[in-house]
Amino acid sequence: MAARAPALSPAPSYDAERVRRDFPILARSVHGKPLVYLDSAASSQRPLCVVRAVEDYELNSHANVHRGVHLLSQEATNAYEGARDRVKRFLNARSSREIVFVRGTTEGINLVAQSYARPRLGPGDEILITALEHHANIVPWQMVRDQTGCSLVVAPINQRGELIYEEFVKRLSARTRLVAFAHVSNALGTVLPVAEMITAAHERGAPVLIDGAQAVPHQQIDVRALGCDFYTFSGHKLYGPTGIGVLYGREELLGAMPPWQGGGDMILTVSFEKSTWNELPWKFEAGTPNMSGAVGLAAAIDYVERLGLPAIGAHEQRLLEEATAQLARIPGVTLIGTAAHKAAVLSFTLEGVHPHDLGTILDSEGVAVRTGHHCAMPVMEFFGVPATARASFGCYSTREDVRALVSALHKAREVFG
């Protein structure tokens, strides 16, 4: 599944400066310098239209959803369910019954872990993940392992941060009950060969969950074309609000799963003896949902589809190439994660300058990068580094941002000698 346009033409019609102006926060300064925001992989910024959509809902349409007879309640319901339908179309899912709103990717994975895996797995069963996962796609499975006695198997990566595909296939066995992996690595930028991996897993009869948090902002996702069983992502990484995310699950699977959380809205009837569950997708949405978050997410989806995800992806790839080339020229820079196929994430170390110090110096120049283990301690361990600095690009990133990053790195070199 390609994340980049086939040929990067030198005359892009993508106007990054124009896109930048859609994001009010990018006009602010930091320590007296213009903000150079290179931390979109941690959280993206919001375009004004998303903020306005949320504001409009809060000012004009808010009420509790689903059971109100009054007009505002109907409007709120329409807004919320309308957002669900928007997500369904965005992912090209077959039905809205397959779209569950959650708080984010982490909650989506936990839902599947507790509601799909935990009831089914036991000693002798295996869950297969990869060595480049974010903690959100490791810890929930460890918890299931501790709860059920099943095993966690890890497919290794190579020094470039790529999955060793043959080793992944080797670890698919008759005991594999679930395969879970990231579409794109948050720490390394590696884009995994998801189509082949899904095919291989399905040949073994194992369903597949994909952590799509870092993929969804950079490429169009078609869950039916992919054929995955579960796909989950976060709104706040896709230029939408925090506190909202999506779990896509095939209806056949979701229908057979017990509820995730209990409470109002996920039931049809309640008595003290027994309660009956609501239909999909509400069976998995207990309590009052995050209506404004869903509305904001729908607006964010509209925004990226207006720009065009392939166009955004291609723009980011150009920046990635430029940044990679420039950083490689700085003495003492080591790039961590040099897969052939990468999303626009650049992890690196600078010799003699601890990532933490690097982050502080970059910050003093207005450049925001993330430093640390990126919730991927096993990845850091594999590359033998305590931490890396990570620059990540978004739809609003520009060549000036790359220049500012390089210049700030030279400054760090200067301070530390």
Place this chain on the structure above:
Amino acid sequence: MELRDLYRDVILDHNRHPRNFGTLASATASAEGHNPLCGDRLTVSVRLEGDRVQDIRFEGKGCAISTASASLMTEAVKGKPRAEVEQLYQAVHALLTQQDATATPALGKLAALSGVREFPVRVKCASLCWHTLHAALERGSGTVTTELPDDTPSSLAQQLDGAL
């Protein structure tokens, strides 16, 4: 925010050439310190003779602030009685977290750490070694992490609590 306030010459020097770096064969107590948020790790080993910190070493990998702070610490406490070490611990802690704290002459080169106060996110880097030393002296062994509420400047208590 002045970067030069944080990365003073003393700090850069102690980072590049950390004093008392290594292990202590005759250690009577040691402790490990770990900042899981940024990966700083160090081990502090001391040889106590009676009440005095007769010798001290530190080892580990971390950012310039954590390394320099540890180096300065070992220089400051070597040969001192425990009571005085405890006083220095409190004084450094105040210097790092209290807006109006000034460096007393007793702090000597440790005064270089006062710049860290302007960079709240880095306070834990500077204090890790002191918490680790404290654990070594109090308990003789153990592992500490930087997730200690009393390290956080009150103005940032909410932001930093459980963050990252």
